[in-house]
Amino acid sequence: xxxxxxxxxxxxxxxxxxxxxxxxxxxxxxxxxxxxxxxxxxxxxxxxxxxxxxxxxxxxxxxxxxxxxxxxxxxxxxxxxxxxxxxxxxxxxxxxxxxxxxxxxxxxxxxxxxxxxxxxxxxxxxxxxxxxxxxxxxxxxxxxxxxxxxxxxxxxxxxxxxxxxxxxxxxxxxxxxxxxxxxxxxxxxxxxxxxxxxxxxxxxxxxxxxxxxxxxxxxxxxxxxxxxxxxxxxxxxxxx
Amino acid sequence: xxxxxxxxxxxxxxxxxxxxxxxxxxxxxxxxxxxxxxxxxxxxxxxxxxxxxxxxxxxxxxxxxxxxxxxxxxxxxxxxxxxxxxxxxxxxxxxxxxxxxxxxxxxxxxxxxxxxxxxxxxxxxxxxxxxxxxxxxxxxxxxxxxxxxxxxxxxxxxxxxxxxxxxxxxxxxxxxxxxxxxxxxxxxxxxxxxxxxxxxxxxxxxxxxxxxxxxxxxxxxxxxxxxxxxxxxxxxxxxxxx
Ligand SMILES: Nc1ncnc2c1ncn2[C@@H]1O[C@H](COP(=O)(O)OP(=O)(O)O)[C@@H](O)[C@H]1O
Ligand SMILES: [Mg+2]
Numbered sequence: 001x002x003x004x005x006x007x008x009x010x011x012x013x014x015x016x017x018x019x020x021x022x023x024x025x026x027x028x029x030x031x032x033x034x035x036x037x038x039x040x041x042x043x044x045x046x047x048x049x050x051x052x053x054x055x056x057x058x059x060x061x062x063x064x065x066x067x068x069x070x071x072x073x074x075x076x077x078x079x080x081x082x083x084x085x086x087x088x089x090x091x092x093x094x095x096x097x098x099x100x101x102x103x104x105x106x107x108x109x110x111x112x113x114x115x116x117x118x119x120x121x122x123x124x125x126x127x128x129x130x131x132x133x134x135x136x137x138x139x140x141x142x143x144x145x146x147x148x149x150x151x152x153x154x155x156x157x158x159x160x161x162x163x164x165x166x167x168x169x170x171x172x173x174x175x176x177x178x179x180x181x182x183x184x185x186x187x188x189x190x191x192x193x194x195x196x197x198x199x200x201x202x203x204x205x206x207x208x209x210x211x212x213x214x215x216x217x218x219x220x221x222x223x224x225x226x227x228x229x230x231x232x233x234x235x236x237x238x239x240x
Numbered sequence: 241x242x243x244x245x246x247x248x249x250x251x252x253x254x255x256x257x258x259x260x261x262x263x264x265x266x267x268x269x270x271x272x273x274x275x276x277x278x279x280x281x282x283x284x285x286x287x288x289x290x291x292x293x294x295x296x297x298x299x300x301x302x303x304x305x306x307x308x309x310x311x312x313x314x315x316x317x318x319x320x321x322x323x324x325x326x327x328x329x330x331x332x333x334x335x336x337x338x339x340x341x342x343x344x345x346x347x348x349x350x351x352x353x354x355x356x357x358x359x360x361x362x363x364x365x366x367x368x369x370x371x372x373x374x375x376x377x378x379x380x381x382x383x384x385x386x387x388x389x390x391x392x393x394x395x396x397x398x399x400x401x402x403x404x405x406x407x408x409x410x411x412x413x414x415x416x417x418x419x420x421x422x423x424x425x426x427x428x429x430x431x432x433x434x435x436x437x438x439x440x441x442x443x444x445x446x447x448x449x450x451x452x453x454x455x456x457x458x459x460x461x462x463x464x465x466x467x468x469x470x471x472x473x474x475x476x477x478x479x480x481x482x
Contacts, residue, residue, distance in 0.1 A: 051391050052390070053390065075391060076391065085403070087409075097393070099402055100392050100394035101393050102398060128482075
């Protein structure tokens with residue numbers, strides 16, 4: 001699996017209303033990029049464009065991958081809502097993609113991935129029997145099962161309590177290593193922990209503040225993490 | 241358990257009220273027979289009533305089964321195809337302008353006095369509620385699920401079968417619960433228009449001979465049949481509730 005870099009240049013509107021003015025940015029290959037910005041600035045719209053969920057979005061510009069292969073079939077998506085199917089048990093939820101493509105489902109691998117995300121005791125359960133944090137772990141296992149080079153995350157941890165959120169961040173940072181990750185978030189502390197690169201999106205376009213040199217996931221209480229968190233917050237406030 | 245107690249209590253109360261009404265007004269038995277007389281008749285004519293109940297039950301069950309299957313299929317077709325939606329939906333809505341009861345004589349003319357005209361009646365009465373309940377639920381599938389499926393590379397048909405259908409089963413269940421109440425109405429109307437068997441037929445027959453107690457007994461049997469059917473369908477549907 002070679003994870004490509006992604007780039008976007010252009011502007012988007014929905015129903016005649018501009019969502020973002022012309023932008024240019026690149027998401028480096030095989031790295032974790034946080035797309036940070038206040039609510040309503042158009043972060044999810046950008047993610048939807050990369051995911052091919054562009055119904056209703058008028059995009060004027062270009063979206064490319066560095067190896068010029070199409071996006072279709074090489075992207076997986078994890079959203080704020082876990083989107084688990086309540087009628088399927090956990091391994092079947094993890095195998096959903098294979099079922100939908102008419103491929104044979106590798107349940108052994110699904111159980112292995114569920115074990116990796118710490119759910120080995122819950123394999124025969126339905127999603128409704130799990131906590132929010134556990135459900136998002138299943139969604140992560142489902143994303144890993146898809147095994148796509150490009151992973152798009154739309155605030156997947158923002159609905160979790162502080163402890164589950166921190167655990168999920170570590171788990172995701174660990175298990176998604178090597179893929180091109182574009183992680184939409186409005187949480188500066190999260191970006192300060194996880195990002196190899198930050199794209200800060202404001203009403204006036206995108207800037208790229210440089211994260212600390214240390215390797216993510218960074219310690220919460222490390223001075224450089226907290227310093228960068230504060231810096232990002234200041235930039236966000238100044239931009240509006 | 242408390243539910244059973246409550247229902248028993250309410251029924252008992254109604255029977256006592258009924259008995260009190262008969263005693264107080266002294267209405268003749270061919271207008272309002274006393275409950276004691278009705279239950280006596282119900283017991284004495286149990287073989288006759290059971291025989292006719294079996295016929296009505298068969299009509300209702302087959303009507304329910306076929307109508308639910310047709311409704312399920314139609315809703316799927318509507319959800320799967322733009323063309324089907326464009327063509328069938330106006331027809332379905334328009335067909336609702338015709339009172340189904342008014343079709344009973346025509347169905348009897350076409351399908352005869354036997355079971356099938358009643359099955360057709362029951363089926364027609366439940367077809368639209370089942371179709372529309374299931375179709376609405378299919379179209380209300382949360383967009384997040386559909387988008388996830390799209391990113392995963394699903395074909396539209398697999399998306400329909402693996403996501404929309406299971407997601408819509410609670411809607412189908414609510415259509416089915418309604419159907420369980422409607423289907424006996426259809427069968428009885430069909431029997432009233434023309435039949436030689438069934439509880440509806442028995443009621444008309446008893447009425448013609450001024451055997452009001454038998455009429456009431458048949459009515460009670462019909463109510464019990466409907467309640468049992470509803471309870472059974474409800475039990476079946478519970479697996480789809482969320
Ligand atoms: N389906 C839609 N219809 C109309 N406007 C929309 C729709 N989706 C998003 N928008 C608008 O686009 C803007 C950006 O939305 P979004 O990309 O979701 O922002 P973010 O994810 O940064 O919070 C918002 O102002 C929102 O009002
Ligand atoms: Mg958003």
